[in-house]
Amino acid sequence: MSKQMIRVTYRIETPGDPEAMAAKIAADQSTGTFTPLPGETAALRARHAARVVSVTEIAPLPVPSLPEAGGHPGPFRRADVVIDYPLDSIGTDLAALMTVTMGGVFSVRGVTGIRILDLDLPDAFAGLPGPQFGIEGSRRLMGVAQGPMIASIIKPSLGLGPDETAEVVRRLCEAGVDFIKDDEKMMSPAYSPLAARVEAIMPVIRDHAQRTGRQVMYAFGISAADPDRMMTNHDLVVAGGGTAAVVNINSIGPGGMAFLRKRSQLCLHAHRNGWDVLTRHPGLGYDFRPYQKIWRLLGVDQFQVNGIGAKYWEGDDSFLRSFVDVTSPIFSDRDRALPVVCSGQWGGQAFETWARTGGTLDMMYLGGGGIHGHPGGPAAGVRAIRHAWQAASEGLSAREAVERDADLRAAFETWGR
Template structure:
């Protein structure tokens, strides 16, 4: 039955027959090994053996993805779906990663392999998923509709707690909905988390008392020690904070599971390190597969780069990531808030709006695009909001900038090629 199977799609690359390699993967990663086994009975295979369900041939590659693999000439490629019995793995993600991912990359004869997708049965809905997600993020920021406009503490490292608090006050006055520690900022000696919380939370509360708006602030709480991470979490929550930045690859699956089960905070996931898994197209893991694990573990907000981001990722990859996050796994409640980031200044708003399906269910995160605005951070925030109004109205940024000096200044400094 489909409900009893975990299906994994692999993009296989090898000099030999792709279907035969898929069969070898299915055997090696379940009940078989390099030779026949007297104990591998029909009953064991029926209950626990993985099976190849389909193989779709792809155009061959000119060169192997793995270095020093084979002859170095053209290699065969194909997408294979392998079904693993749920009884052989269960719903623990450590077991899933060990059996369906961990050993696959060691198989002899492969010149490349990439995990493209997981099709998980309903049993995985037992994982908690987002505690807040899209609706909770809107509730906590007070933004009922439209993009949630956000900023990052810049410079990323080096500011003392009182300097950070001063910048937070400036950003609150500028009109942002959300502020976050940079992912690199956790609890360094010059700015321990306890001192940062003590300096920043009074600023957040004062702004709320004066204006009625509570700006959401996400503190960096990540730690390799789950107990220390929970102490960091409690420090923020007990001080009235409502969000945390979590470096998901650094804390790992176990750390995320431990945190989510006890969390009172909205968890803003930074995926730094994902590029190690995905930057080579013939290796690693597609974001479509990767994000399902972290969503079910409980991230509420998910950073996914953006259009014309400052990093390597192509725009098409960002668009796929956005739609992956917005596609329910088991229900709409398991969708995290997509966070558009990495070099965003407003000039990408129109294309972002168009290519993400004209949705406003997103956070638009500007660092240098706000702090580096020639008229100051408040003008940087206004310019981004002006850009998003133009996107919704179907107006080009150049046309909107004719009557809005903040947007005009952004176009002049950061680039005038965004229509």
Template sequence: MTGKRDDSTIRVTYRLEIPALPGASLEKMAEKIASDQSTGTFTELPGETEEVRARCAARVVAVQPLESTDQPGFPRPEDPPGTHYLRGDVTIAFPLEAVGTDIAALMTITVGGVYSARGLSGVRVMDFDLPSAWACHPGPQFGIAGSRRLMDVAQGPMIASIIKPSLGLTPADTAQVVRELCEAGVDFIKDDEKLMSPGYSPLADRVAAIMPVIEDHQQKTGKRVLYAFGISSADPDVMMRNHDLVHAAGGAAAVVNINSVGYGGMSFLRKRSALCLHAHRNGWDILTRNPALGMEFRAYQKIWRLLGVDQFQVNGIAAKYWEPDDSFVRSFGDCLTPIFSEADCALPVVCSGQWGGQAPETFRRTGGRLDLMYLGGGGIHGHPMGARAGVTAIRQAWEAAEAGIALADYAGTRPELAASLARFAR
């Protein structure tokens, strides 16, 4: 959203789609949603006075038509053959007095009921424009600057890796992989999001095996690699015990499966946390994969940043998952767009099948922004010359990207990058 902030309202932009039936219009649908989600219902009420409406009624403040379509966003078998569908972005202002600053209230009033509105063939939450009162939420504790400080990386991309195989390694096995990655020269290592505290690798045993490796590497080299342990739990008390276990052992970061722990769990954790919180958004795809339904990342990530996410995974160019490159680029930019100040920006984590070959396009599409973590899994572990060469190849790829040199040319005197191109290029 653009324009001057209105501190008396919460403005939500929805992408609506409706069948172009007689009497239907985007304006009427927007007015219906505004009424249903605030003071109104299906009929007139004696208690819905002008005073009540002035204080708490939502109102439509903008309607921007978009290109119409002949295909509904989601099935509507009741529509007659040949039905045309109107599309547009509508912005509805909800009085701050009626919602307050509670996230559960925001999601209930402005989001939850909208999907059930009758007469829609598409509805997607595109953005929240939040008033200054919402700065009451803690936001990132470390963010970009703090992440750089913890990794001692003053400039350029932060090079990271993930434990592979994702599941099945014992704590001792994992510690050996950590040692190899530390020696390879990474700045950051993380547990896979699926790794929390399984029977074959309890968190306590994993912490006890890994932290001495981190300490030993720092003693030898002066470099303290930042390791993020998976601490997620649906029970906030268990999650805090996991947090305390990591912190007591000298750990400084945690992987949090944000959709699994929920808003309340994240709020509980952030208010007590001393760790840098690395967000994995698994489950977000349910909200966004159908472009006519759900929620845009721009809206979704604002809530999690306000709750305290420091680092946010956003996939990457030519990701191994379904997400188009354009969606990744938007997500990357969203993380770096302030809500209230630069301090509430989250470090974008470029991930999902990244090996270095995507570095030039990532650099170009993101406008040369280097405030990012570049996370390689198979692209590091699967390098034919070993993990050390995998990390070196990624660093060489980013050097080439920044210098504007084609990877094939830069690889001429750099065997690690050359081997990476031969193995992974497609």
């Protein structure tokens, strides 16, 4: 790929000819329209027109992904299509990139399905800020030099006042977690405003740090539709001695994220709620790979990617692809994000997670109910998870690990399946 090209891979579905549809998309999203134009000269096209690089047909479908077949009986042909867009036509602004290459394609007439599979960017985009902390910075802030970073979340997710939340934080700190976060639904409601939570929680964090020599990272929910309000929230956390924030990236949008990252002193933990509507239909939307590249370049440090045996719809193979995506460099190791393995996690999934992620420990392992709901209490829940990870890294099976640890055995008796 030329250093002056932005390359996008699409999966298109159409009752017609995929090659003709690919050419239409390239024209519509660059210099062309529905009719020849006197100003669209050969010289202009040479500089600014998108170009179809390849069209690779895959198995057709008997029914369309979208009800736009116009009575066509099928089959509906599918192809993976690679299109190059000249950098000169777009520049390095991510709003322009998303508009041209990822937005308008969904309005093309004649496609019954279209999905964005990948996004390859030239080196000109390497100047975007990217993660401020990433994997190594997260480890440093948490004081965890090696092994998975064991994390938890405030439960119940909603309804606790500031002092009640602080008590949960105290119990989790004593249980031995490395990281605690507000639920993504918790921002600044009237019964628990952010300023009051910071005031109640940070003394607990500091007291624990003074007694143990290690400060647990707490991520406060600071998201707001108004970027100025979000920065005020950010400043409240920084002034209180906090080190991290939960950011609902789809809610604040790329502009809000760029505004925050430019000024941020906090480690930014991305929750992708709303992502499912962009990806859940296999014939429409985005794969995680191009989506997460945008957000990492905007400044995400820690990225939630679900986990093995997640409580949500996403399957294990999808999780594993997401895990690999966020840990693969875009331009350098500096732009890798810390994968946050979450969603219904407890000690039992550590063994398969270890095996299927290639034996890496560069992850945050986030247990909510899997810590709070342990029959022996949160401390037992944390011990069970730590024992599971130690056993997995030593090559023990889950059965062998259970025989050696009562807390993990109790977790399997509660949630094992």
